[in-house]
Amino acid sequence: MKHLLNLLAAIALLVWGTHLVRTGILRVFGANLRHVLARSISNRYAAAVSGIGVTALVQSSTATSLIVSSFVGQGLVALPLALAVMLGADIGTSVMAVVFSFDLSWLSPLFIFVGVVLFISRQDTNTGRFGRVLIGLGLMLLALRLVTASTEVLTQAPAVKALLASLSSDRLLEITVGAVLAVASYSSLAIVLLTATLAASSVIPLDVALGLVLGANLGSGLLAVITTLRAAVEVRQVPLGNLLFKLLGVAITAPLVGLWLHHVQPYLGEPATVVVLFHLTFNLLVGLVFIGWTQEIARWVEKLLPKPDKTTSSGRPHHLDPSALSTPSLAISCAAREALYQADVVETMLRGMLEVIKKDDLKLAGDLRKMDDMVDELYSSIKYYLTKISREALGEEESRRWTDIISFTINMEQIGDIIERVLIDIEDKKIKPGRQFSEAGMAEIAELHDRLIDNLRLGMSVFLNGNVHDAQKLLEEKARFRDLERAYATSHLGRLSANTLQSLETSSLHIDLISDLKRINSHICSIAYPILDTAGALAPNRFRQPQKAEQA
Template sequence: MKHLLNLLAAVALLVWGTHLVRTGVLRVFGANLRKILVQSMRNRFTAALSGIGVTALVQSSTATSLMTSSFVGQGLVTLPAALAVMRGADVGTALISVLFSADLSWLSPMFIFVGVVLFITRSATVAGRVGRVLIGLGLMLLALQLVVEATEPLFSSPAIRALLASINSDVLLEITIGSVLAIVAYSSLAVVLLVAAMATSNVVPLDVALGLVLGANLGSGLLAVLTTAKSAVSVRQVTIGNLLFKVLGVAIVAPFVGLWIRYVQPQLPNQTHGVVLFHLAFNVVISVGFIGLTQWVAKLVTHILPEPQQPAGTTRPHHLDPSALSTPSLAISNAAREALHQADVVETMLIGTLDVIRNNDLRLAQELRQLDDTVDQLYSAIKYYMTRISREALGEEESRRWTDIISFTINMEQIGDIIERVIIDVEDKKIKPQRNFSEAGMAEIVELHGRLVANLRLSMSVFLNGNVRDAQKLLEEKARFRDLERAYATTHLDRLSDRTTLSIETSSLHIDLISDLKRINSHICSIAYPILESAGALAPSRLRESRLGNIEG
């Protein structure tokens, strides 16, 4: 029992080490890895090379698959290019297994020691995150040693050997077991390294080990499909296409396992090399051989799993991909895109409000009020999605971005509420009593409304790009709008003094309306504060204009 627990603990340590390396690399290089993947997809061959490089860093073809499928879901890359990336990703994880199969035990204590020192002393910096990666690498190397030590006494038992012998020469069973292990461990790399260690200790015959390796490859494809099961269709198309490649590869290679044992294995120094090099050869062969089929497989997957036709004006969240949550930098990007979608809905409401005021359009008023429900739903969806992003996994800049997104969506939700109340007031105080604003009063409302729309669009640009000069301009517009609101309130009172009939009838609505427009503008302009504060350009009571002059947008 003790030996079994030792083996389970060693396997768990191997999986945990792989997880630490993957999450650590994503924290340090997450944004850059996304840029590399997107920029490299000009053709299938550069896409495959980028897949090799990214997967070698994150040590998980599943992580690369999830990142790539998210890009397809956002419309950043095409499905054939994403499938080409996955061909390279499989080679990348195979190369890592070859590297770790070498005798690197001497590196384990050094990696763990240096990693712990960096992580404890500088946990909030890039050095601390690199330390996390080193800890993971050290634990993986240590775990491999423990696996070998734990398997020797455990599998010397006659009962265990008889059990393992029962799966000998049953390729389908071996593939099934390997697939299950890869899914449970959330890492085909960990399973391949475990199988290599077991083969070295003569725990399993080499033919069984190679069958388990094929199963681990198939399991990594199944794992990605299961992880994205609730994602958008465009995201699932990538993982299903990748799984089709793996199924085809396993079906072609499985009958030739005996040839590897007969002709290739005798040329290799030991069983470990036989397992990891078979894993590498399998992925190189199917990646090189199948890379020309990416267009064909993409068409097949699109036919099997077509994207549903979304009705015009659909209000569901477009970019909140759950599979991206394992890559915090990507999830932050998704949330920002969804926040801009929410702002687009608010802009539609704001533009339509002027048509309601001008034309007394009750039908349009009803439609705009319903859009406020959409704004509220998007706010709730973004907020829930953001709470699922691990704050510990975010760097300093991404943490600020997290806060900016929350602040932006709150402001958009509050603007939607104010617009809804404005429309209700216009219905009750203007449309139903059949009243109209004076010509001068209407001109003032049109002027304020035009400035609001322009400021909203500027605020969306500030939120997207973080441009300091645009943020400064937004706060300057806030002051101008406040001055206009005061001036128009005064001119309205002058019209009342002149006993202008239309002004008297709509006086309450007019005053409330320009006040509400000023409140909307305040919410719009408040988006500039976090940008200016992070740039050190915001004083408690005023902008540090002299300092801003030296800051480039």
């Protein structure tokens, strides 16, 4: 019993080490990996090569699938090219299986020692996160050695020898077990390495091991499909296409396992070498055979998962992809895109508000007020999504971006609330009583409204690009808008002194309205503060020091 527990603990350590390496690499290089992929996907062959490189680094074709799927969801990459990346990704993870099959156990204590020193001393930096990667690599190598030691003891037990002697190959069962193990462990690489170790220790026959390897490949494709089940259709298409490649590859290869063992095994030597090279050969052949089929498979996928009609609000792309949460830089990008959609809804409300004022359209006013519920829901969704991103996993720049997104969505939510209150006031104090603004008063409101629209667009640009010059320009608009609001309030009082009937009837609404428009502008201009603060372009405070005032 003790030796069985040791084996299970070693397997768990192998899976955990793989997880540490994958998440550590994504946290250190996540944004750069996305840029590398985005720039290198020019044709199917370049896409496959980039998939090999990124996956060899990340050690997870599933992680690569999630990154590439997000590109397809954003319309940055065509589906056929994304499928080519995945063919390369599968080759990349099989290359790493070959590397780990060598006896590198002597590196384990070195990696763990250096990794712990780096992680503890500089935990919140990229150096500390790289230490986490080294710890994961060291644990993987240590786990493989422990698996070997545990299986050697277990195989000497009479009961285990009798059980192994009774094993016979059932290819479908082996593929199913391998797939289930890959999904359960969230890593086909860990299962392939475990299978190679068990085969080397004679725990399982070699033909059974090859069946498990086929299943592990199938399981990695299935895992990506399961992970993206709640994502947008465009995001789900890539894992589904990759799963189709794997299904076709396994269907073709499974009957040929016996030929591999008969003709190729004698030239490879050790069982562990046979297993990992079979894994590599399988993915190489799938890549070479199906690289020319990416267009056809893409058509199949689009028939199985057709894109929804984007003309309706329910069919809009939802950017808060749960599968991206394991890649912080990717999740931050998803949240930023959803925040921009929230700003688009606010802009629609703001534009419609002037139409309501001019045309007394009660139906439009009701529709715009309902849109505030959508703004509130988007704010809640974005906030909840951001709270699920591990702050410890974020670098300094990503942490600032996290804060910027929260601040931006709060401002948009408050603008939506102000617009809703303005619409209620317009209904109660203007439309229902049948009152009208004076011509001069209406012109002032329209002028302030036009400035608001321009400032909102500038604010969205500042949020998206972080341009310091645009942020300074936006902040300057706050002072200009304040001056205009004061000037128009004064001119309104002048019309009241002249006993202008329309101004007398709408005086309270007019003053409240221009004050609310100023408040909306203040929320828009608040977008500039985090950008300027990061650039060091903000003064500590805007109050004059008493000593200086006296000297003056």
